[in-house]
Amino acid sequence: MPLDLVNMLSWWQWLILAAAPPAIIALYFLKLKRRPLEVPSTYLWRRSIEDLHVNTIWQRLRRNLLLFLQLLLLLLIMLAVLRPGVKGARLVGNRFVFLIDNSASMQATDLGEPRLEAAKQAARETIERMQPGDVAMVVSFSEIAEVEQEFTSNRRQLIESVAQIAPSARATSLREAIKLASGLANPGRSANDDTDVQVAEPKPATLYIFSDGRFADPAARLGNLEPVYRPIGADAASNVGIAVLNVRRNESRPDQSQAFARLENYSQAVAEVALELWLDGEMIDAARFQIPPGESQGFQRDLGPVQAGRLRLAITKAEFLHEDGGRCDDQLAVDNEAWAAVRKNRPANLLLVTPGCEAIRLALTTELAGQLANVTIESPEVLDKDGDYARQAASGAYDLIIYDRCRPREMPHANTFFVGALPPISVRLPPDREAGEPEKVDLWRAGPEVAGPRIIDIDAAHPLTGWLDLDDVLIAKARPLEVPAGGTVLIDSHLGPLMAVAPRGGLEDLVLAFSFLEEETGDDGAVRRFAATNWPIRTSFPVFMLNLLHYFGGGQAGLDTLSVQPGRQVSLQSPAAGEPLQVIAPSGRKVALPVGDLGRASFGETDELGVYEVRSRGAAVDFFSVNLFDPAESNIAVRQQIQLGHVPVEGRTAGWQSARRELWKACLLAGLGILLLEWWVYSRRVSV
Amino acid sequence: MPSQTSAADLLSAELLAKLERMELVSRKIFRGRMKGERRSRRKGQSVEFADFRNYVPGDDLRFIDWNTYARLDRLFLKMFMEEEDLHFYALIDTSPSMDFGQPTKFHYARQLAAALGFIGLVRGDRVKVLPIGESPRRAAPVLRGRHQLWRMLEYLNGLEPGGTVALAEAAKGFCLQNSGKGILVLITDLMDKSGYEAALRYLLAQDFDIYLIHLLSAEEYEPAVQGDLRLIDCEDGDVAEVTVTAPLLKRYKQTLHAFIEGARDFCSRRGILYFPARNDLPVDRLISGYLRERGLVR
Incomplete structure (x- = not known):
């Protein structure tokens, strides 16, 4: 120099x-x-x-x-x-915001060390070039943005705060970070609403982004932030990751379950992958694949009879064969493992609201039905009261509610079976309806009462009506249904549908067009009851009731446990309202969760990957798993250009300009x- | 007559009492001119039997052990311990360099000479205390017997530091005047730029049993000086300009150590017993402790 x-x-x-x-x-x-x-x-x-x-x-x-x-x-x-003086380097500007990406993809080791470490090193180098009097702040971002250090001119403090940034397994969202940075850099604008008017003179600042660019380009306004993008990572990156893992009931054999997984090869080379599947610490399967570049590979495995346990799928070895004969290993470990919890069947919570129907009650009190469901019987009066029923129905405490000849004021958060009644669901008609049409119409409607409908068709493929033989069933009278869009007719008669099922959100409503017991008030004022159908005394009736319990009950509630991405909120349901929950993280960390009136709780500390256990009164009541499952993070190739709002930002290897350094x-x-x-x-x- | 105070200055009553029980020790066999009180290592005529030896022609027949002759038919001579007196010389360096320190090295040397001389007088030895350096105004007296103590003290009190005669010259003069038998204690600081080795060689040539007490002041061991100084030699007026720094002081101490070690080495090679002494050590402790340990007195 x-x-x-x-x-x-x-x-x-x-x-x-x-x-x-x-x-x-x-x-x-x-x-x-x-x-x-x-x-x-x-x-x-x-x-x-x-x-x-x-x-x-x-x-x-x-x-x-x-x-x-x-x-x-x-x-x-x-x-x-x-x-x-000597020729040195200095940063452009005198106010800086250092955004450091600590999302999952920053754990890639394509630079020999984790990208996050390289980003921290680059940030340190930049901080060391700050002039006395320059101020800077440090923000780490993944899906959320955190201020690690407020604006300060203390370089040691800045470097320390950079060193403290820990890796996370979260997805990336630059938008949050830019909103935070622009809010803090321009004090007049609030960080939460970028349409806010500025009330103070904004100060320009330089925004240094240390990232691999694996995020969706944010549509954020930069204000007077001057962006400088430092891409961190190698251009060619090799990674194969697990994109999906879930456990499903075998379609053809409901007592069996199957694990499904999909592996994605995000590199430009053929990947040789060795895979292991573990259930509760025991290896149950291993496989080896070759995945062509950019393609995916499915993996399926029968787990046998449904059983509880923690399923772990791990890529034990991944090797990439480049065209030039070179080989390299997988560079991102965080997506090489996935977890799923297999949940044991639990008895369904079933509520029967009936003015009195011996046929249904008898069918639900058999020994087998007792194993499948806990049955509560209420009379229709409860529907009009604000009591336990209203609260539990809204909280989703029941898996199935059978309304026999009665209907609630509003639909519960549960699957329903309406017998001789229609679900009170109305839909708003579009504004361009014809004159004279009502504003709302019922979703489920029934035609006029008909006598002696003959069953002509049964949907034998549907689990509810499988194995049924209704040839000998006679029906005195019924009101054939008008099935809403998306619904399925299960039993059809020559006069119209007699049973249909239709989805409602994530739930289903089953409607039977006739009731088992009819009441008639005679001329003398006495109420006479008579059977409206002989179905309850046919063998097909208990079969149908078991189908009902299997379909809506614990069988469905099991297996399919929740999988969320790291850092996301999980909504949990307590089996009893007001009873606190305890969540045990994969590391063994225990978190106590208070539960609200409706028995719901929210859990947000999902930064660890793995299976979380939810306990109530010391017994496991639920599981959920946290997996990366994010193609944006697994695809670790570095982007050399990012787009911030309408501004394309080219990656730069150094974020400073030459300047005279005084030595006096x-x-x-x-x-x-x-x-x-x-x-x-x-x-x-x-x-x- | 010297005053009582000046005599008490040199030797206190307590010290005298201690010294009375001591005697000077010679490592060599001397023939004294008169019978003394001391048992010499020489065999001779006394009543104390020492040894036998074979008869050779010319031996005094009176000492033949006739009883042994009768038993063994061979002639043996009986030998007896000889008792004799001892010549003791104390030489005090009176060069101006001795007139430094608190008390001055010269005073300390006189005290030491007086104490050793007193031991000799008490034991009936022939004691001569004399200065080296300038020739004394009075010839040093030869003393014998306890009653001569006051003469010795008077003479010592009359001595004064001064004169710039080289150590070698003074030793040569001493050797010419005194015969080379007996114990010689030389008390000096050896600070002679022409070297002390020649002086010691003269004395050695006379076959004296030489004890060298190398007396330095505490200020010479640990000089309390600092800053930029012009050092003036009190003997020859030589000037040395020094800037006293920690390295220089360290170097001075190394030089002093080498000087002392050099003297010790020179002496031990030639059979001279060497005692380093410093003026802040009381005389009685030097004599009753150090000199006794090393064998000058017992």
């Missing part, structure tokens, strides 16, 4: 300065006045001095050390006056040091 000097003094000032060294030398020779002292003999002193004179140059130097130090001090002052302060500091040294030498030779 060439030294660049600027003359700050005129010639006569230099003359004065140049006179100082001879003056010091003259004073030095003048000042020495020795004190006479009589001694017994100079014999030993002379010999001591002679010994010291052996290395005369050093001695002379030593004797004149003070002189040299004074001359050096003067020289440094003269150099400082010359205002020396260093000169003066060195001078001060020499002054202290001189004082020390002086006091040392006097005091000894």
Whole structure:
């Protein structure tokens, strides 16, 4: 680096300065006045001095050390006056925001070390180039953005806060981070609403983004933030990851379950993958595939009879065969493992609301039905009261509610079976309806009552009506259904559909067009009850009721446990309202969760990957798993250009420009040091 | 007559009482001129039997052990311990360099000479205390017997530091005047720029049993000086300009140590017993402790 000097003094000032060294030398020779002292003999002193004179140059130097130090001090002052400088680098601007990506893809090791470490190193290098007086803040971002360090000019503090950023397994959203940064950089604008008007003079700032660019380009407004993008990572990256893992009931054999997984190869090379499937710490399967570049590979495995357990699928080895014959290993470990919890069947919670129907009650109190469901029986009066029913129906505490000849005021958060009644669901008609049409119409409608419909068709493929033989069933009267869009007719008669099922959100409503028991008030005012059908005394009826319990009950509630992405909220349901839940994380960490009135709780500490267990009163009641399952994170190839709003930002390897670095302060500091040294030498030779 | 105070200055009553029980020890066998009180290592005529030896022609027939002859038919001579007196010389360096320290090295040397001389006097030895350096105004007396103590003290009190005679010259003069038998204690600081080795060689040539007490002041061991100094030699007026720094002081101490070690080495090679001494150590402790340990007195 060439030294660049600027003359700050005129010639006569230099003359004065140049006179100082001879003056010091003259004073030095003048000042020495020795004190006479009589001694017994100079014999030993002379010999001591002679010994010291052996290395005369050093001695002379030593004797004149003070002189040299004074001359050096003067020289440094003269150099400082010359205002020396060297060509250095400085950052553009004087306010900086450092955004450091700590999402899952930043754990890729394509640079030899995790990308996050490389990003932190790059941020440190940038911070070290800050000038005194520059201020900066540090923000780490993944799906959420966190301020690690507020605006400060303390570089040590900034570097420490950068060092403290920990990797996460979350997805990436730059939008959050930019909103936060622009809110903090421009104090007039709130961080939450970018349509907010500015009330204070905004200060421009430079926004350094240390990331691999694996995020959806945000549509955020930058305001007066000047973006600088430092791509972190190698261009060609090799990764194969698990994109999906779930457990399903075998379609053809409902008592069996199957695990499904999909593996994606995100690299430009053929991947050789070895896969292991573990259930509760026991390996149950292993497989080996070759996945062509950019393609995916499915994996299926029968798990046998439904059983509880924790399923773990792991890529134990992934090797990429490049076209040039080179091989490399998988560079992102976080997507090489996936978990799923297999849930044991639990008895369904079933509510029967009936004015009294022996047929249904008998069918639900068999031994097998008792294993499949806990049955509660209420009379229709509860539907009009604000009691336990209303709260539990809304909270989803029931798996199935059977409304026998009655209907609730509003639909519960449960699957329903309406017997001789219609679900109270109405849909709003579009505004361009014809005049005279009502604003709302019922979704489920029934035609006029007909007598003696004959069953002509049964949907034998549907689980509810499988294995049924209804040839010998007679029906006195029914109101054939008008099945809503998306619904399925299960039992059809020559006069219209008699049973149909239709989805409602994630739930289903089953409607039977006739009831088992009819009531008739005679002329004498007495209420007479008679059977409206002989179905309850046919063998097909208990079969249907078992189908009903299997379909809506615990059979369906099991197996399909929830899988969420890291950092996302999970909504949990307590089996009893007000009973607190406990969540056990994969690491064994226990979190107590208070539960609201409706028995619901929200859990957000899902940063660890793996299976979480939900406990109530010490017993496991539910499981959920946290998996990455994010193609945006698994695809770790670095983007060299990102788009922020409408601004394309090219990646840059260095975020600074060349600038002159002044050295006069260093000169003066060195001078001060020499002054202290001189004082020390002086006091040392006097005091000894 | 010296005053009582000046005599008490040199030797206190307590010290005298201690010294009375001591005697000077010679490592060599000397023939004294008179019978003394001391049992010499020489065999001779006394009543104390020492040894036998074979008879050779010319031996005194009176000492033949006739009883042994009768038993063994061979002639043996009986030998007896000889008792004799001892010549004791104390040489005090009176060069100006001895006039330093608190008390001065010269005073300390006189105290030491007086104490050793007193031991000799008490034991009936022949004691001579004399200065080296300038020739004394009075010839040093030869003393014998306890009653001569006051003469010795008077003479010592009369001595003054001064004169710049080289150590070698002074030793040569001493050797010419005194015969080379007996114990010689030389009390000096050895601060002679022409060297002390020649002086010691003269004395050695006379076959003295030499004890060298190398006396230095505490200020010479640990100089309490600092700053830029012009050091003036009190003997020859030589000037040395020094800037006292920690390295210089360290070097001075190394030189002093080498000087002492050099003297010790020179002496031990030649059979001279060497005692370093410093003026802040009381004389009685030096004699009753150090010199006794090393065998000059017992």
